[in-house]
Amino acid sequence: MADFVLGRLKFKWRGDWQTSTAYIKDDIVKYGANTYVCVKNHTSGATDPDFYTDFQTNNNWNLHTEGLRFLAAEHTGSTFYKLNDVVKFGSQQYRCTTFHTSNANGILNTSNFAVYNEGLQFEDSWDSSTYYQDGDVVTYGGYSYVAKINHSGSTPYGNSDQWEVLTTGFNATGDYDASTAYKTGDTMQFGGWSYVCIQDTAAGQTPSTHSAKWEVINEGMKWNNTYSSATTYQKGDVVEYASSSYIAIAYDVVNVDPNSDATKWRLMSQGDSNAVLASRGDIMIKDSASQTTRLPIGVRGSVLTTDGADVFWSKPEAATVYYVSNSGSDSNEGTQYLPFKTIKHATSVATSGDVVDINTPSGGTGGIPGVYNSVSFTSNGSGTNGLARVTADGSSVPSVEITNGGSGHAVNDTITIAAADIGNPGSDLTFTVKSINVGDVIIVKNGVYREILPIQVKAGVSVYGETLRGTEVRPASGNGHQVATVNNISGGTGGTAGTFKYIHQDSTTGSGVGFVANITTDGSNPPSITVYHGGFGHLVNDTITIQGSKLGGSTNLTFQVATTELNNASNLFLCNNNTNITMMSFKGLTGTPVAGATGKAAVVSLDPSGSISTASPYIQNCTSISTNNTGIQIDGNLHSSGNKSILANDFTQINSDGIGVHALNKGRGEMVSVFTYYCAKGMYAEGGGFIRALNCSSGYGEEGLVSDGNDENEEATYFKSRGSQLEFNSTSFVGLTNDENNLGIGDQLTGATSGATADVYFLQTSAKYIYIENVVGTFEKGETINVVKPNSTTYTFDLSATFGDSTVGNPGIVGFLLPIKTEDPTFTVTVVDADTFTTTLYTSNTVHTYVSGGTVTKVTDNSTYSITDAPYNNVNGLLTITTSTAHGLANGDVVKLSGITYSCNYGTKVYPRQGALGETGAVKIGGNLKIGNQYHRITQVSEENTSAQTAIIKINPQITLSNALADNVQVAQTTEFSNIRTTGHDFLDIGTGDFTSSNYPGTATQPAEQSDEISELNGGRVYYTSTDQKGDFRVGSLFKIEQATGTATLNADAFDLSGLAELQLGSIGASLGATINEFSTDQTLAGDSNNAVPTENAIVGFLQRQKMGVGHMVPPIGNTAQRPSNSGVNLFQGGIRFNTDKNTWEGYNGTQWGGLGGFLPWSTITGDGSTITDVVTGTRAFVNTDGGEAQVRLPASPLVGDELRFLDMVDKFATNNLVINRNGKKIMGLSENFIISTDNASIGLVFTGDTYGWKLTENV
DSSP states (O other): OOOOOTTOSSOEEEEEOOTTOEEOTTEEEEETTEEEEEOSOEEOOSSTTHHHIIIIISOOEEEEEOOOEEEEEEOOSSOEEOTTEEEEETTEEEEESSOEEOOTTOOOOGGGEEEEEOOOEEEEEOOTTOEEOTTEEEEETTEEEEESSSEESOOSTTOTTTEEEEEOOOEEEEEOOTTOOOOTTEEEEETTEEEEESSOOOTTOOTTTOGGGEEEEEEOOEEEEEOOTTSEEOTTEEEEETTEEEEEOSSSEESOOTTTOTTTEEEEEOOOTTOOOOSTTOEEEEOTTSOEEEEOOOOTTOOEEEOSSOEEEOOOOTTOEEEEOTTOOTTSOOSSSSOBSOHHHHHHHOOSSOEEEEOOOEEOOSSOOEEEEEEEEEESSSOBOEEEEEEEOSSSOOEEEEEEOOBSOOTTOEEEEOGGGTTOOSSOEEEEEEEEOSSOEEEEOSEEEEEOSOEEOOTTOEEEESSTTTEEEEEOSSEEEEEEEEEEEEEOOSSOOEEEEEEEOOEESSSOEEEEEEEEEOSSSOOEEEEEEEEESOOTTOEEEEOGGGGTSOOOEEEEEEEEEEGGGSOOEEEOTTOEEEEEEEEOOOOOOSSSSSSSOEEEEEOTTOOOSSSOOEEEEEEEEEESOEEEEEEGGGOSSSOOEEEEEEEEEEEETSEEEEEETTOEEEEESOEEESOSEEEEEETTOEEEEESOEEESBSEEEEEEOBOTTOOOEEEEEOOEEEEBOTTOOBSTTSSGGGOOTTOEEEETTTOOEEEEEEEEGGGTEEEEEEEESOOBTTOEEEEEOTTSOEEEEEBOSSSSBTTBSOOOBOEEEEEEEOOOOOEEOEEEETTEEEEEOOOOSSOOEEEEOOEEEETTTOOEEEEEEOOBOTTTOEEEEEESSOOOOOTTOEEEEEOEEEEETTEEEEESOOOGGGSTTOSOTTOEEEETTEEEEEEEEEEEETTTTEEEEEEEEEEOGGGOBOTTOEEEEEOOBOEEEEEEEEEESTTSBSHHHHOTTSOOSSOOOGGGSEEEETTOEEEEEEEOTTOEEEETTTEEEETTTTEEEEOOSOOOOTTOSOEEOOBTTBOOSOEEOEEEOOTTOTTOOSSEEEOHHHHHHHHHSSOSTTSOOOOOEEOGGGSOOOBTTTBOTTOEEEETTTTEEEEEOSSOEEETTSOOOEEEEEOOSSOEEEOOTTOEEEEEOTTSOEEEEOOSSOOTTOEEEEEESSSOTTTSOEEEEOTTSOBTTBSSOEEEOSTTOEEEEEEOOTTTOEEEEEEO
C-alpha cells in the first residue's frame, strides 16, 4: 500500500530559498527573480551559488515561474548576480542571463547580461576626465551629445565613433569676446547681429574673418550713442549722426562718416529739429498728421498701449494694485511687470484709503511750465504719503495724475501740492478727494511662496491668488518673527498682586507689534510672563515695554525677546477689518508653537494689534493642508472691542489632528461650505465662542462639532434653591375630598412618626410632588402626614415609601422643576477711616472704572450715606468706599450697597445688583444653570414673584435623586455659553481619526462613532441639523430620521403642539389610526371622543375617584368555558367578569373563580366517618353523608361578616350526621360543636365576633 503524507498533496510555499535547509518534494521557493518547485528531497548547499548546483547539476529543482528582480542599487563590483536580476549601469538597464560574481572594478560584463531597457543619463557639461558609458548625455557648447560606447577622453565634436549629436541648441555667451574659443552652438552678439557657432573656433575668429564657422541667427540693432570716428562698428550697430539715426551694414566699419558711404551705412531715422527728445524716458512717435513728435515717459505703473490709431500711456493703477511672483524682487515696484517676490513684503507696503479719484484742482497757475513727476502732497485729514504727476503750462490750472494714492485718506479731504514743488506758481495747487479705495489689492501669481511668518494683512487689504491649487503658500525654513520666549525681565514691581490677563505691549525697541501676555505678580518681585500671543515683526533681543498702569500701578515692565517661533509653528495670516484672502492653498504649517493660547499655529487668525469694526475678514476659495494646526482661529481675547469675527466661504480644512475652525473667548465665526477633514476637532467653540455654519461638513477625524464652556468674563446671575420636596401616596388621602385635591398652598404638614414640620408653597400633583419650606426636622419615608389647612380643616395622607434617601422622606429638590429664590446682597465692612471702608466682592477679568453715585445702607438701623468714590480692584475683588460724611461704621458691620455706576469694556452698568429675582426677566430661558459641576438648560420659568424674589424654573436634564439639591444652595445662571449653530451639516465617519487611522480610501483602523459627531462640554451648546454617512438626519438630539429604515424618533422633554390642529397616528401603509386633536385631562371622560387621548391622571381619576358618573360600566362578558385560565399571564387576582351561563358577576381570588356576593362556587364534601375537612370563608358545600358521617372544621381566624353554607345533598343527615367543628369559636353562643341530624337540612352561618361567635342566618 502506498504511503500518503497528508498536507503534502499540494505545493507548499517555503518563501525565499535558504542555505543548509531540508527541502522535500513539492516545496516551492523563491530564488532571485524566479520561483522553483522541489522535485527531490534534499538539503540545500551552504552558500548562495550552491542553488544553481542543486538546480542545474543535481536536478533537485524545476523552474516554477519566471520573473524579474529589479535591484535598487547601481551595478557594483564583487557582487553575486542571479538569473533575471535587473540592474542599472550607466543609462541602461540590463537583465542577468548568466549567474556570476561581478568584476572587482565594477565594470559590467555584457556577456553575462542582456540589455533590458535603453535609456539616457544626463552628465552635465563634458569633462575630459570622466569615464562615460553608453547612453550618457553631455552638453558641449550649445549642443547635446549622447555616448555611443563606454570611453573617456574623447571630445564630443568631431568624434562620431564615440559621440552622436542628440540636440542642436544655443548657448548664449553675450557680446563677442576676442579671447574666447567658441564651441558649436555658442551664440554671441557681434555688432547688432547675433550669430551661432557651427564649428569650433579658435580665439579671435570672428564672423567677418571666418564666416564658415558662424551663422546669422538675428539681424538686430545695437545702439551705440553718437557716432565716433575712433570706434569700429559691425553690422547692426546704430548711431546718432546729425540728428538722424544710421545703422551699419558692413563689418569692421571705422572712420567712415554715416552719411558718406551707402555701402557701410544706411539711414535709419531722419531727424527733425522740432522733435528733440528733451527728457529721460522720452520716445518719438508720429502723430495723426504724420509728423514726428515727442511722447514723454508715462507715470509710474502706466503701460504703453494703443487704441489702434495712436500710441499712448495707459492710466496708472495709482499704486493700489500690487503683484507678487516667484520671478519678482522685493526691490521692484510691485507692478504687473515688476512684481514683488514675497507676499510678506507686498502686505507691508499695501494700505487702504488710497486716493483714486479727485475733484477739479484749483490754484497753481503761473510759474515754470513743465512736467513734475513724483510730487508729494499733504492732506488736511489723516492721510499720508501720496504722490502725483503735475503737468503745468505756466498759465492755466495744472493737470494732476495720482501716481501713488498714499493711505488713510477720506472722501472730501483737501489735498495740497506746494508751489515750490511745481515751478513756483503764484499759489499752491489744491483739490479735494472724490473717492478712495477700500484697500489695496495684492495679486499673487501661480507659484510656491515660502514666507517668513506671521504675515499681517492690514485693514481693507485683499490678497488674491491666481488659482486655488496653483498659488501655494508655505512657511519658510528657520525662525520667524513671532515671540516664543522672553527673558531679562525687569520692573513691574510695586503694583497690585494678581494675574493680569491679555495685556498688550506698549512699545518696543524693534518694529514688532501685537505681543500679548498674561502677567502674574506678587506686588514686590518682577512678575512672571506667559506669552499669550507672540505678535509679529519681532526679533531676538528686542526690548518690549508694558506700562505699569496696566499692572495695578506697578513700575513699567520691560523684557527682551529670547527666542522666536519656527516659521512652521507660527501663525500665517493675521487678518484685520475688511480684509479678504482668496484662491490659495496653504501647506507645511506642521510645527507646534512654544507659546500661545491654543498650542496650535493657525493659517488664518485675528491680528492682535487690530480690531474688526465694520466688516469681518473674509476667506474664500482656499484650502489648508497641514498637520496639527488650526485652519481658522478666532480668539476674542486679542481684541478689546469690535466684532472679533472672521467669515469664510469654501475654505477646505485638511488638518490631520488639528482643528478646522476654532472660535474662542467670544470670537465669532460665520462659515459657509467650510469642509473639515481628519481633524481632532472639526469645529470648536470654547470660552463663549460662537460659530454659525451653513452647508458645512466634518469628514473623518476624532470629533465633529465641539462646544465647551462659556465666556470667562460673564458675570453670572446667582440664585439659591428653595426648600425641599416630598412625594405623596395618591391612594392614602383621608378626609375632605379623600384625594390629592385636598392639597393646597399654605398647608401645614406634621409627620405623625418623625414630628417634622413644614409649609407647602408649591404643588406638582401630576408628579405627586409637594414642595415645602420652613422645614423643621426630617420627614420619614412612608409616614403619615397630618395636615392643617389655612381654614383649620384637616386631613391626612401618607408619604411615598420609595421616594427619598435611606429613611429620609424629604431628600431635597429633584426632577425637572427647581424652585429658586434670591435676596439683596449684604457686605461686611472693614473700616479704613471715618469716611472710608473696604469690603470684598468677586474678582473679574474686566477692569471697572467708578463713574458716579451710590448709597450705603446699614442693615441694623437703615441709616444711609452717599458714596463719592468707589474704586474696584478686579484682580483681588477689593472695593474701597468713600462716603460724603462720616459713616460711623465699625469693623464687622453689615451694609447694603446700591446705585454705584461703573464703566467697562461692555458699557456702563449699575452695581451691585439687587437680588436677581427682584427684577423682571431675571431668569433667561435657554440659558445655563450650573449646579455644582453639572450644567442644566433652563427651558421654562413660572411663578415669578419679584416682590418675594422667587420663581419656579424647569431644567434639563433633571436633578436625580442621588444629586438631590438641599435648601439654600447657590446655583449660577449664565447665557454667554460657547455655541455652534449649523444648518445642513454633513458628517462622514467621525471617529475614524487622522490621515493614518482613517486610512482613506482603505478601511479605517478605528471605527466611526456617532457620539463623537457632537460634543457639548461644561455648558457649551451645539444646535444642528445634520446628515451622516448612513443617511441619518438629525435635528439636534431631539429628532432623528433613519432614512435607510424609515424610522423617525422624537426625543424631547417638552413637545409643543400649539400650532398643530391635529395629529394623525396611522399604521404603516394605511390610514388606520385615529386623528388626535387633544390630550384630555377630563377625569369624567365626558367627551366620549375619538379625537382625544386621556392623560394618566384622567384615567386614574375616572377609575378611582368616583368620576364615572351615574351611568354604568360593562366588564368583560362570556360563558364559563371562556374564562381566562392562564394565571399570572392573562389572569390576575381581583379580575372580574360577567358569566352569561350563570347570568351573574364573578371574580377571581387568585386561586379560583367565585361569585361577587362573597361566596365561593358550590363544592361537594363527602363524609367517610373519619376525615375532617377544613373550610374557608365563603364556602358553599353540598354535603354527601351516604358513606358515613361528615366532619368540617370552621376557619381559625374568621372576620366579622364571614359567611358559610352547607346543604344535605342525599337526605342522609339523620342517618349519618354533619358535625361542624367550631375550631375555638362559639356557635349560637355555645362553646360546642354543631351537629346537624335532620335530613334535607340546609343552614347558613355568619361570624359576629368572638363574643357571640357564629350565628345561623338560615335553617331549613
